[in-house]
Amino acid sequence: MPKVIKEDRSNMVPVGKGDQNEVTIMEGQGGGDRTVTAAASKASRSHSEAERKRRQRINGHLATLRSLLPSASRMDKAALLGEVVRHVRELRCKADDMTVGVLVPSECDEVGVEGRENFEGDEASSRVKAWVCCADRPGLMSDLSRAVRSVRARAVRAEMATVGGRTRSVVEVEMVEMAGDDQGTAGVRLGRLELQSALRTVLFNRDGVGLLAENYKRPRLSSRQ
Helix, strand or coil: CCCCCCCCCCCCCCCCCCCCCEEEEECCCCCCEEEEEHHHHHHHHHHHHHHHHHHHHHHHHHHHHHHHCCCCCCCCHHHHHHHHHHHHHHHHHHHHHHCCCCCCCCCCCEEEEEEEEEEECCEEEEEEEEEEEEECCCCHHHHHHHHHHHCCEEEEEEEEEEECCEEEEEEEEEEEECCCCCCHHHHHHHHHHHHHHHHHHHHHCHHHHHHCCCCCCCCCCCCEC
8 A cells, every 4th residue: 555645834934926036945854944035135246246346446546547657557555545645746736836926816715915024113114915816706806905905004016817707816015004002023913914814804704894994803813924
């Protein structure tokens, strides 16, 4: 008589017809069930592909840098990046040296005052160079003129260059500080600081330019010697 084998289906996990992404794998006796979803597998493959493309982009950029720098073909990544930084700084210094004395507006807003003082007796006189670089706008020169007058100074010579909506104004200023609370070199230096602060007001606080002469607060700024 044939032997009948009864199949134990108690440990089997049914798979619903609506869930096409789930795959059930049966393990042997005492092993339990292990379920792996197709969605998780797809996500893993997608992550691996994204990582591969990212590494390709990085390697491509590094190859470009190696082609631009001499003797960089055998450098590792850290050494290559350090060499790139050094080279960029060197080029920046060369560019700055080439633009010395050339009146070209930069892309950054800036204010500067420089010069050295000569004084005699009770009256100190100093001729300084001041400059403002910013976006061009109507009335800028008038605002600069008022700022110079607000610190008891007189504009002797002025230059202005405008390129692509940016302007750079350079003003040679004669500063006079009469004898009083601030005398000699200290008074001239203080006047220079006041001029720098007044020009910064023109740059950053256009609405307050007209109030400079009436209510001026002495700033605490540094100027280049």
